[in-house]
Amino acid sequence: MEQPGRIALVTGGSRGLGRNVVLSLARRGIDSIFTYNSAVAQADAMARAVEEIGRRAIPMQLDVGQVDAFDAFVSRFTEALAGLGAARFDYLVNNAGISHHNALEKTTEAELDAIYRINFKGVFFLTQKLLPLLKDGGRIVNLSSGLTRIVVPGSGPYGALKAALEVLTRYQAKELGPRRITVNAVAPGAIQTDFSGGMVRDNPELNRQVADMTALGRAGVPDDIGPMIASLLSDDNRWVNAQRIEVSGGMAI
Ligand code: NAD
Numbered sequence: 001m002e003q004p005g006r007i008a009l010v011t012g013g014s015r016g017l018g019r020n021v022v023l024s025l026a027r028r029g030i031d032s033i034f035t036y037n038s039a040v041a042q043a044d045a046m047a048r049a050v051e052e053i054g055r056r057a058i059p060m061q062l063d064v065g066q067v068d069a070f071d072a073f074v075s076r077f078t079e080a081l082a083g084l085g086a087a088r089f090d091y092l093v094n095n096a097g098i099s100h101h102n103a104l105e106k107t108t109e110a111e112l113d114a115i116y117r118i119n120f121k122g123v124f125f126l127t128q129k130l131l132p133l134l135k136d137g138g139r140i141v142n143l144s145s146g147l148t149r150i151v152v153p154g155s156g157p158y159g160a161l162k163a164a165l166e167v168l169t170r171y172q173a174k175e176l177g178p179r180r181i182t183v184n185a186v187a188p189g190a191i192q193t194d195f196s197g198g199m200v201r202d203n204p205e206l207n208r209q210v211a212d213m214t215a216l217g218r219a220g221v222p223d224d225i226g227p228m229i230a231s232l233l234s235d236d237n238r239w240v241n242a243q244r245i246e247v248s249g250g251m252a253i
Contacts (some may be wrong), residue, residue: 188249
């Protein structure tokens with residue numbers, strides 16, 4: 001379904017799942033502003049890829065772990081929206097995130113703080129600061145993980161903080177309901193991206209293990225996720241709210 005005139009903000013949109021979300025939205029007629037952390041060339045290439053689809057995608061630098069930079073980002077974002085002829089935006093996809101692998105017994109305070117800052121605190125405050133610019137009736141999607149349900153040793157801190165994001169999702173849905181804003185968490189299974197050093201994609205043994213524990217018999221690819229999120233944001237799914245939706249091909253069922 002084409003939904004022209006709508007605008008999304010996708011964090012971490014220059015590669016992996018975020019990139020796929022921006023491309024999938026563009027195919028549905030939706031322009032995006034997307035953030036990248038440091039990969040300028042990759043972000044510019046991404047903007048050109050969206051232009052080839054006939055839509056616009058504007059890259060903006062943002063470290064989602066640096067909350068004190070958010071006010072300046074919101075000002076720049078407001079200008080970018082104006083460049084697209086809009087004062088407000090429709091969809092927020094909190095996608096940017098990092099992985100972490102360590103046993104509970106060995107995880108350091110610095111490691112825990114780093115994932116908290118990027119995977120939870122950044123999502124919390126970026127969303128808070130963007131709320132005045134999000135349209136009433138808008139949508140928020142938070143990227144969670146299959147690891148909130150599937151217990152894999154070494155993924156405790158990551159899984160627990162993604163679980164916190166799922167609870168935040170429900171509170172956001174409740175508190176933003178009066179503005180008709182829906183908020184859902186999408187929890188991908190193991191997907192072949194650069195995530196975790198690209199291990200699901202590049203480690204054949206791990207890739208086979210994931211395939212073996214997945215009902216559909218393979219590890220996921222970005223095209224399994226981006227179109228699903230674009231579809232979740234469409235009007236067809238307007239009554240889906242406050243949900244954790246796992247998109248894993250049936251992993252560990
Ligand atoms: P990826 O590593 O390819 O991409 C992560 C994105 O986040 C990149 O664009 C990166 O620049 C951005 N990012 C990381 N730290 C940042 C920071 N401090 N500031 C700004 N941007 C930052 O991984 P991906 O697979 O595309 O992951 C996207 C999301 O999906 C993450 O939230 C991840 O936790 C989640 N997820 C991934 C998988 C998987 O198997 N790939 C599974 C479940 C959930």
